[in-house]
Amino acid sequence: MAAGSAPEARGLMDEQTFLDNFNNLIYRHKTYLCYETERMQDDLWIPLDDTRASCRTRSLMDEQTFLDNFNNLIYVHKTYLCYETERMQDDLSIPLDEYKGFLQNEGADKGSKRRHAESIFLGDIPSWNLDTELRYRVTCFISWSPCATCADELTKFLRENRHVNLRIFAARIYERSQGYEAGLRKLKAAGAEVAIMSLQEFEYCWKNFVDHQQDEDKPFPRWDNLDSEYERLTKELEGILQNQED
Ligand SMILES: [Zn+2]
Numbered sequence: 001m002a003a004g005s006a007p008e009a010r011g012l013m014d015e016q017t018f019l020d021n022f023n024n025l026i027y028r029h030k031t032y033l034c035y036e037t038e039r040m041q042d043d044l045w046i047p048l049d050d051t052r053a054s055c056r057t058r059s060l061m062d063e064q065t066f067l068d069n070f071n072n073l074i075y076v077h078k079t080y081l082c083y084e085t086e087r088m089q090d091d092l093s094i095p096l097d098e099y100k101g102f103l104q105n106e107g108a109d110k111g112s113k114r115r116h117a118e119s120i121f122l123g124d125i126p127s128w129n130l131d132t133e134l135r136y137r138v139t140c141f142i143s144w145s146p147c148a149t150c151a152d153e154l155t156k157f158l159r160e161n162r163h164v165n166l167r168i169f170a171a172r173i174y175e176r177s178q179g180y181e182a183g184l185r186k187l188k189a190a191g192a193e194v195a196i197m198s199l200q201e202f203e204y205c206w207k208n209f210v211d212h213q214q215d216e217d218k219p220f221p222r223w224d225n226l227d228s229e230y231e232r233l234t235k236e237l238e239g240i241l242q243n244q245e246d
Pocket of ligand 1: 116117118146147148149150151
């Protein structure tokens with residue numbers, strides 16, 4: 001299952017939640033997991049009821065999380081990354097829904113090592129076991145463009161995985177990392193498409209990565225100056241990518 005935000009664990013599931021989510025005839029965006037544990041002793045299995053629960057892993061983001069983090073006019077400390085994968089065959093692109101989801105960076109506040117979203121994402125890809133004989137296109141929508149270190153990691157990944165094409169759409173340009181401009185140029189040189197998220201990408205993510213509960217058709221609530229900021233950032237990115245300094 002795709003990485004998502006922290007699972008909500010509780011003892012028993014609603015009747016309707018079970019029926020809605022485990023029906024083997026219905027396509028659902030969510031994934032539920034029930035688990036139980038037994039202790040083995042000689043030939044006996046002893047149920048450990050305190051370890052029995054259900055949890056929901058989410059592959060869709062809350063509306064507010066998306067709006068707070070992808071707004072191209074606001075400075076946010078976190079980074080969110082939505083991704084999807086297609087298999088490319090002749091002129092067709094076949095979506096692979098099992099390799100679609102979102103994740104966020106891990107801050108030092110969790111007591112664990114800081115990890116950037118791109119680094120976590122790259123760490124997940126080997127477990128997909130993509131067939132090196134086939135061609136894939138991975139698209140990432142990231143709230144911040146990659147820092148110099150992540151751009152280097154992504155570049156290395158592309159050089160070692162020629163069967164994968166990468167497209168990156170960033171909501172904002174991350175400028176607080178030394179060498180980020182050269183990093184973005186290296187990414188482009190390695191074959192990645194790097195662009196700024198326009199209204200079209202915001203609407204696409206809203207439709208494909210955000211949980212609208214009951215209202216599937218809820219329109220994307222665009223903010224003032226979205227387009228002018230997109231245009232400003234696109235000019236800035238073009239300037240970075242065209243620079244011949246390195
Ligand atoms: Zn980074």
